[in-house]
Amino acid sequence: MANPRKKFSKIYDTHIEKIYRFIYLKVNSEEIAQDLCSETFLKGWESFKNNQNIENPSAFLYRIARNLVTDYYRQKGRTQIVSTEFTPITDPNPSLEERMTLNSDLEQIKTALVDLKEDYQNVIIWHYLDDLPIPEIAKMLNKSEENTRVFLHRALKALKNKLNNLV
Amino acid sequence: MVELTEKNLIGKIKELRQIKPRKDWVCLTKTQILGEEPTFFLFPYFKPASVGLIAIFILFGLFGFAKNSLPGDPLYTIRKIVHESRAVFVSPEEKPVFQLKLANDRLKDLTKAPAKNLAPTINEFQASISEAAKDLTKVDATTSNPIVTQKIVDETKKLKENEEKMRSLGVVIEGEEIENFNKAVVEYLIKDLEGMSLTEEKEIVLKEMKKLFEEGKYSEALELYLINQ
Numbered sequence: 001m002a003n004p005r006k007k008f009s010k011i012y013d014t015h016i017e018k019i020y021r022f023i024y025l026k027v028n029s030e031e032i033a034q035d036l037c038s039e040t041f042l043k044g045w046e047s048f049k050n051n052q053n054i055e056n057p058s059a060f061l062y063r064i065a066r067n068l069v070t071d072y073y074r075q076k077g078r079t080q081i082v083s084t085e086f087t088p089i090t091d092p093n094p095s096l097e098e099r100m101t102l103n104s105d106l107e108q109i110k111t112a113l114v115d116l117k118e119d120y121q122n123v124i125i126w127h128y129l130d131d132l133p134i135p136e137i138a139k140m141l142n143k144s145e146e147n148t149r150v151f152l153h154r155a156l157k158a159l160k161n162k163l164n165n166l167v
Numbered sequence: 168m169v170e171l172t173e174k175n176l177i178g179k180i181k182e183l184r185q186i187k188p189r190k191d192w193v194c195l196t197k198t199q200i201l202g203e204e205p206t207f208f209l210f211p212y213f214k215p216a217s218v219g220l221i222a223i224f225i226l227f228g229l230f231g232f233a234k235n236s237l238p239g240d241p242l243y244t245i246r247k248i249v250h251e252s253r254a255v256f257v258s259p260e261e262k263p264v265f266q267l268k269l270a271n272d273r274l275k276d277l278t279k280a281p282a283k284n285l286a287p288t289i290n291e292f293q294a295s296i297s298e299a300a301k302d303l304t305k306v307d308a309t310t311s312n313p314i315v316t317q318k319i320v321d322e323t324k325k326l327k328e329n330e331e332k333m334r335s336l337g338v339v340i341e342g343e344e345i346e347n348f349n350k351a352v353v354e355y356l357i358k359d360l361e362g363m364s365l366t367e368e369k370e371i372v373l374k375e376m377k378k379l380f381e382e383g384k385y386s387e388a389l390e391l392y393l394i395n396q
Contacts, residue, residue, distance in 0.1 A: 005201055012197055020188040034188065038196045045200050109179050128180045160176055 008048050011057045012041055018058075018130045019065050025125060026069045028114055036072060040065045058132065059140050066122070112162035120155035127152055237280050238273070238287035260306055260315050266299035267322035274329035277338060285338075293344040296326075300344070300351040308358035316359055323352055324393055349385035356392050369395070 019040055024033035043064050047054075054060050113121055119141065126132040126140070138148040171179070236242035250269060257265045273292035280288050308316070333340065357380060360373045372395045379388035 009197070009201055012201070016193050016197075017187055021183070021186045024186055025183065034192055034196075037188065038200065041196065042200050105179055106182055106185070109183060113180075113183075124180060128177055129183055156173065156176065159180075160171055160173075163171060163176075 004049060004052055007052065008045055011044075011048075011061075015058065015061050016041070019061050021129065022062065022122075022125055023065055023069060025110065025113055026118075026121065027072065028110070032072065036065065036068045039068055043068075056136070056139075058130075059136070062122075062126070062140065066118075108163060108166050109159075112159055112166060115162050116155065116158055119151070120158050123148070123152050123155045124159060237276050237284040238291040239284040243287075259302070260311060261318075262302040263299045263306060264315065264318045264322055266295050266302055267319065267326060270295035270299060271322060271325050271329055274326070274333060277333055278336065289340060292340065293342060296348045297344045300348040303348075303351040303355050306355065308355045309362040311359065316355075319352065319355070320393075320396065323389070324396075327389075327393065346385060349389050350380075353380050353385050353388045353392070356389075 016037070020033055020037045023036045023040070024030070027033055027036065040061060044057075044061050047060075113124065116124070123137060123141070126137050127134070132140075134145050134148050134152070137152075138145045141148060141151070143151065236246050254262070254265060270292055273288055273295060276288050277285065277292070303319070306315075330340065353376065357373065357376055360369065360376075365373060372391060376388045376391055379385070379391065
């Protein structure tokens, strides 16, 4: 039987970029993405030490990451209740600088993606960025393959609408 | 942004693959989670490139150990390979000297060999002496280099001394290999003497040697030569 450390090291190398990107696209901050990503792998390693028969390491890590992101937003929702005195007054019309940033295609996609509902974000990231096949995504979402295809189609349509609204 | 087709949109999504964590952070986090990579104690900077170097060290180590191995030991094969590879570079004229040296080495080994190594060591000695006899018959004594002849005589002398030592330790090695060697070396020495201008005393020795040779008393003929050397 292979050394668990060696086995998990391989899992880490294979998944670190995907999990980081998955988290980053949800929190839109390098620092927070790093924190949550390292916590994902730390929790993953703790579980892996006790049970190495993890059928699907990808699904296992994404599940941890999703839970951590949810916890982060839950916590953020609680702690972000600050006095309106200190809340910056935001201009509903984006500034020139903001407009320039938004003009970048990449930024537009990112912004639109972050604005989608969580399951739509996940299905787009998993299928188009991380190349996960539909059957695997179906298992992770607990849906049939057919329903997952329909869901992915809807997610893509929703992203397109968001992008059209941004322009 | 121009009106997006589904294909374009998917292409744009894939561009998000540019989002990657910093390499130093990836390495640091891995170390923090899993700890330092375990390294080989003697080689903390163990890398595939070091494998060649380590293999050389191991090889030299093996040669070192094999140097003291005896016939019957697993490492003796390495010692034998070294000997055989050396034999490739020896000229046909010097081959009998080389084989005689090996035979002498085996006799020396016999003095320190434990019981389990005795039989294989004797076998190796007999093989070397047999080879020496064969090589001697291939060398023309009349045209042979006097230095080589002297070396043959010296090694033969050592061989006889070692045999004596073994006899005093209770190990008597007999067999046709030794007899054949005695015959080959005496024949060689007779031919060598015949090609030389000899003193009266040496003429008598040669005559006596020839007589003993014809009678098949090779060992005595050799002894006569060595005594009168």
